[in-house]
Amino acid sequence: MATNELLQEEASGSSVPERAEEPAAKKKYELIEDIPGVGPATAEKLREKGFHTVESLATATIRELTQTGVNEKQAAKVIAEARDSLALNFVRADELIKMRQNVRRLSTGSKQLDELLGGGLETQTITEFYGEYGVGKSILCHQLAVNVQLPEDKGGLNGAALYIDTENTFRPEWIVRMATAIGLDPSQIAKNIIYAEAFNSDHQVLLLEKADQVIQENSVKLIILDSLTSHFRSEYLGREMLAERQQKLNSHLHRLVRLARAFNACAVVTNQVMARPDQFFAMAVEAVGGHIVSHTSHTRAFLRRTAGGPVRICRLVSSPYLPEGERIFKITEEGIRDITEEDEIKRKR
Ligand SMILES: Nc1ncnc2c1ncn2[C@@H]1O[C@H](COP(=O)(O)OP(=O)(O)OP(=O)(O)O)[C@@H](O)[C@H]1O
Numbered sequence: 389m390a391t392n393e394l395l396q397e398e399a400s401g402s403s404v405p406e407r408a409e410e411p412a413a414k415k416k417y418e419l420i421e422d423i424p425g426v427g428p429a430t431a432e433k434l435r436e437k438g439f440h441t442v443e444s445l446a447t448a449t450i451r452e453l454t455q456t457g458v459n460e461k462q463a464a465k466v467i468a469e470a471r472d473s474l475a476l477n478f479v480r481a482d483e484l485i486k487m488r489q490n491v492r493r494l495s496t497g498s499k500q501l502d503e504l505l506g507g508g509l510e511t512q513t514i515t516e517f518y519g520e521y522g523v524g525k526s527i528l529c530h531q532l533a534v535n536v537q538l539p540e541d542k543g544g545l546n547g548a549a550l551y552i553d554t555e556n557t558f559r560p561e562w563i564v565r566m567a568t569a570i571g572l573d574p575s576q577i578a579k580n581i582i583y584a585e586a587f588n589s590d591h592q593v594l595l596l597e598k599a600d601q602v603i604q605e606n607s608v609k610l611i612i613l614d615s616l617t618s619h620f621r622s623e624y625l626g627r628e629m630l631a632e633r634q635q636k637l638n639s640h641l642h643r644l645v646r647l648a649r650a651f652n653a654c655a656v657v658t659n660q661v662m663a664r665p666d667q668f669f670a671m672a673v674e675a676v677g678g679h680i681v682s683h684t685s686h687t688r689a690f691l692r693r694t695a696g697g698p699v700r701i702c703r704l705v706s707s708p709y710l711p712e713g714e715r716i717f718k719i720t721e722e723g724i725r726d727i728t729e730e731d732e733i734k735r736k737r
């Protein structure tokens with residue numbers, strides 16, 4: 389009650405900016421307090437729930453905001469103002485084309501793999517890598533966390549990486565080796581990888597909910613969840629918990645895609661596979677998480693081993709517009725690389 393009264397007061401206060409002189413001028417709110425109707429008390433409540441930026445409010449749902457104690461009407465107004473500020477409203481198709489032009493691509497370190505993915509991983513969407521234990525999913529995440537820091541003409545996004553690790557498999561040694569191999573200063577590269585270990589699924593969800601400020605302050609251009617599903621898988625056992633798990637995973641993934649869109653960043657998740665004993669041929673394994681994960685991930689790539697050695701096969705399983713296909717790459721001491729002709733000869737022997 390008290391919160392709502394406070395909000396009404398803030399809404400009717402004098403903080404509403406004058407817009408008469410320049411009706412066509414685009415507003416741009418820097419801080420959430422700059423949004424009409426968000427006073428200091430509301431701002432604090434919103435921040436507590438992870439809404440640190442105008443971007444996060446623009447992509448929030450009314451329900452999420454009412455959970456912070458804001459009433460429905462107020463929530464709708466704040467969201468509308470934030471959207472307006474960022475021009476996240478109805479757009480014409482030509483503007484959509486312009487938005488698409490903002491999509492940037494992040495190189496994996498392998499030309500073959502980049503080609504399979506249409507030139508690298510796309511910003512504004514989620515790319516999922518799934519495959520069995522030890523196939524190289526985490527190594528690929530490390531490589532991306534290094535590559536994202538490269539300038540755009542070298543395949544990077546000139547930004548930092550946010551690395552949410554659920555299995556405690558992040559290894560700074562890999563970062564040092566990978567950075568050194570491409571002539572970068574390892575300590576500088578390590579500085580731009582913001583790391584957090586998620587101890588359980590609730591913690592993982594919370595970390596992402598609080599991520600927007602970190603993303604903005606550090607120019608994060610790559611958000612990694614390695615792995616997306618391991619905690620969910622071990623905590624939600626049995627059929628009776630399935631619906632709850634899927635619902636949580638769903639909102640977690642939506643949060644991720646919204647962050648990726650708001651900050652024009654790449655989002656990468658890894659996923660394990662489970663056996664599909666009912667399918668003997670083709671792909672007898674399936675990614676954990678079922679339909680929710682497969683529908684929300686925009687690009688899905690399945691990694692598998694070849695007989696022995698460091699060579700891996702990546703299969704593009706689904707993409708909004710790219711054809712299915714396969715490419716090979718290898719894992720070396722220096723990271724993800726293309727296969728050389730010598731490797732090919734060895735492989736065929
Ligand atoms: N220096 C190296 N050169 C080549 N391959 C290596 C090297 N170091 C590790 N590997 C390979 O990388 C694999 C580990 O990869 P990674 O940790 O990325 O797997 P993952 O797919 O993340 O597995 P999990 O599902 O357990 O998380 C090892 O099994 C090994 O085959």
Ligand SMILES: [Mg+2]
Binds near residue numbers: 525526614
């Ligand atoms: Mg791993």
